[in-house]
Amino acid sequence: MIYLMAWRNIWRNKIRSIIIMLSVVIGLFAGISVLALYNGMMKSRIRTVIEAEVGHLQIHHPEFKKDYEPVFVLKNGDEILKSIRLIPEIKYAAPRSVTQGMLSTATGSSGIQINGIIPELEYRTSQLQKKIIEGTGFSGNKKNEILIGKKLAVKMKLRTGSKLVLTFTDTSGNIVSGAFRVTGIYQSDNAPLDEKNAYVRMSDLNILLGTGNSFHEIALLLNKDKDLEKVQNRLKQKFPETLIESWKEISPETQLLVNTVDQYSYMIMFIIMLALAFGIVNTMLMAIIERTKEVGMMVALGMNRLRVFLLVLMETMFLTLAGTPFGLFLGWIVINYYNKNGLDFSGSGKEMMSSFGFGTMIYPEFPAERVFGVMMIVTGTALIACIFPAVKALRLQPVEALRR
Amino acid sequence: MNNTVIDAHNISKVYNPETIPVYAINNVHLHLEKGEFTALVGPSGSGKTTLLNLIGGLDKPDNGNIFINGIDITRLSANELINFRLHNIGFVFQSFNLIPVLTARENVEFIMLLQRIKKRNRENRITQLFKQIGLEDRINSRPAYLSGGQQQRVAVARALASKPQFVLADEPTANLDSKSASNLLDIMDKLNKEEGMTFIFSTHDPRVIERARRVITLVDGRISSDTAVVETSIPHHINS
Numbered sequence: 001m002i003y004l005m006a007w008r009n010i011w012r013n014k015i016r017s018i019i020i021m022l023s024v025v026i027g028l029f030a031g032i033s034v035l036a037l038y039n040g041m042m043k044s045r046i047r048t049v050i051e052a053e054v055g056h057l058q059i060h061h062p063e064f065k066k067d068y069e070p071v072f073v074l075k076n077g078d079e080i081l082k083s084i085r086l087i088p089e090i091k092y093a094a095p096r097s098v099t100q101g102m103l104s105t106a107t108g109s110s111g112i113q114i115n116g117i118i119p120e121l122e123y124r125t126s127q128l129q130k131k132i133i134e135g136t137g138f139s140g141n142k143k144n145e146i147l148i149g150k151k152l153a154v155k156m157k158l159r160t161g162s163k164l165v166l167t168f169t170d171t172s173g174n175i176v177s178g179a180f181r182v183t184g185i186y187q188s189d190n191a192p193l194d195e196k197n198a199y200v201r202m203s204d205l206n207i208l209l210g211t212g213n214s215f216h217e218i219a220l221l222l223n224k225d226k227d228l229e230k231v232q233n234r235l236k237q238k239f240p241e242t243l244i245e246s247w248k249e250i251s252p253e254t255q256l257l258v259n260t261v262d263q264y265s266y267m268i269m270f271i272i273m274l275a276l277a278f279g280i281v282n283t284m285l286m287a288i289i290e291r292t293k294e295v296g297m298m299v300a301l302g303m304n305r306l307r308v309f310l311l312v313l314m315e316t317m318f319l320t321l322a323g324t325p326f327g328l329f330l331g332w333i334v335i336n337y338y339n340k341n342g343l344d345f346s347g348s349g350k351e352m353m354s355s356f357g358f359g360t361m362i363y364p365e366f367p368a369e370r371v372f373g374v375m376m377i378v379t380g381t382a383l384i385a386c387i388f389p390a391v392k393a394l395r396l397q398p399v400e401a402l403r404r
Numbered sequence: 405m406n407n408t409v410i411d412a413h414n415i416s417k418v419y420n421p422e423t424i425p426v427y428a429i430n431n432v433h434l435h436l437e438k439g440e441f442t443a444l445v446g447p448s449g450s451g452k453t454t455l456l457n458l459i460g461g462l463d464k465p466d467n468g469n470i471f472i473n474g475i476d477i478t479r480l481s482a483n484e485l486i487n488f489r490l491h492n493i494g495f496v497f498q499s500f501n502l503i504p505v506l507t508a509r510e511n512v513e514f515i516m517l518l519q520r521i522k523k524r525n526r527e528n529r530i531t532q533l534f535k536q537i538g539l540e541d542r543i544n545s546r547p548a549y550l551s552g553g554q555q556q557r558v559a560v561a562r563a564l565a566s567k568p569q570f571v572l573a574d575e576p577t578a579n580l581d582s583k584s585a586s587n588l589l590d591i592m593d594k595l596n597k598e599e600g601m602t603f604i605f606s607t608h609d610p611r612v613i614e615r616a617r618r619v620i621t622l623v624d625g626r627i628s629s630d631t632a633v634v635e636t637s638i639p640h641h642i643n644s
């Protein structure tokens with residue numbers, strides 16, 4: 001009967017209860033929307049990292065990434081490449097020659113990473129072709145062509161057709177240089193990466209490096225994200241002399257960002273609910289003060305303090321939880337709409353968004369896996385909010401309460 | 405067989421004991437036996453309600469002891485008192501004090517639920533009580549849809565639901581018209597005569613005093629007179 005009383009009690013002052021319920025609906029909607037937005041941003045960031053930057057997995061010589069010494073090419077790289085193409089979980093595999101060097105023009109120079117690629121394979125693996133915003137990219141047969149990022153192009157005042165010189169050390173430790181012509185400028189969602197990466201044909205780079213047909217890196221794209229660990233373990237067993245890393249290991253900052261944003265989003269949710277808790281405390285306190293005589297009478301008749309506490313707790317729970325399904329539902333509808341149509345942040349500026357590694361179009365995702373966590377926060381809020389009014393009710397002396 | 409229900413010795417209740425002491429109850433002795441129909445009368449501020457609160461275990465005396473069925477309730481803790489009240493004392497308040505969100509039936513059942521009485525027994529008791537108060541047709545009405553008289557009859561049913569040792573009624577007819585008051589008194593009179601239920605009223609109402617079989621008059625916190633007003637086999641005790 002306490003549950004029945006609690007439920008009916010919250011409808012004694014309909015307007016007051018509805019206002020609190022609406023505030024829970026709006027608070028929950030806001031919280032869920034923030035979670036969904038962050039969820040969408042993080043998933044988009046992870047997709048960019050996997051599909052446009054590093055792939056799911058990368059294979060290197062174990063020593064290569066320490067100093068990017070060009071001498072540490074993948075042993076039997078061709079054999080490895082042939083072998084992994086037979087693994088059904090792997091969608092694309094692209095070999096790369098990689099070196100650190102200097103890009104120079106008549107007006108200045110900049111340190112960059114030079115990626116020697118096979119364009120046909122790279123275009124599929126890292127969607128490089130889709131990112132070209134100026135020029136045509138690599139043509140069929142011309143030598144020493146280079147693709148540079150927009151940020152680097154702006155910084156070095158380069159355009160398509162501009163000439164530049166790349167300088168780096170070869171496998172023997174000699175400094176070598178090569179003149180390249182800009183045939184394309186690309187722009188990804190990650191401006192810092194655009195500034196530091198340039199793409200040339202692997203064959204052109206290998207001639208300068210003196211690595212022949214060898215390469216330093218194989219980037220792998222899988223059909224499904226969930227196969228990541230399974231494929232990584234299988235490759236580790238198959239090629240024990242290589243270093244096989246997943247995107248989480250290659251780009252730990254992305255994983256850190258995801259975890260941090262995860263915690264932040266819960267904190268935002270917590271702050272919203274904490275603010276709501278004050279409203280709920282106020283409403284419940286008013287309800288108890290208005291019913292002082294009634295509560296005193298119930299204690300006089302023999303209702304013990306545990307039951308009084310339970311009554312206040314149930315009322316607070318109902319008041320808080322009644323709006324929860326509506327808040328979640330409203331969130332679900334709005335998030336699903338924007339999940340399909342996208343939320344355009346171009347007003348914030350592409351430059352600004354890409355400087356953090358995000359695109360301007362964000363597709364929020366309803367955080368279904370966090371609904372339980374959100375419910376726990378809401379329940380916790382109700383529990384916290386009920387304490388003060390419950391203490392007030394428990395302190396009532398029946399004689400004094402009945403006198404009112 | 406000992407028929408004593410209430411035995412209060414030398415009880416006093418003082419307000420503001422450290423500044424200007426006001427004796428709400430001053431050295432009162434009270435003895436009530438099973439089946440009494442007693443009215444506590446006296447002018448406003450004479451201590452009627454305070455005395456009812458003390459023997460009802462809602463308040464504690466500053467001096468003296470109150471034995472109910474042989475148990476000294478002045479020695480019980482707050483939680484023990486709540487439980488004691490639930491099982492031993494029925495209350496009827498001046499302003500009815502029904503729980504507004506519960507129906508008449510639920511108000512009566514509420515007490516039995518607190519007592520953890522089984523559903524079948526609750527159902528039987530509710531049927532019997534509503535028959536006794538003559539409100540079978542309003543059993544599912546909420547208090548707001550009942551007249552003052554009807555609400556007070558439900559309050560009597562609620563007080564009796566727990567099968568208490570006695571019922572304390574604080575000015576039960578004060579907010580009722582004469583017809584409703586008469587109706588309520590008939591019901592309580594009948595319950596007293598047929599079931600032997602002990603009733604103690606505080607009242608100003610001559611209609612109640614007229615029906616009482618013992619009238620205790622309080623003046624300035626003391627019992628000034630204690631009179632048996634009709635022929636009864638119940639012995640009475642004169643305190644001064």
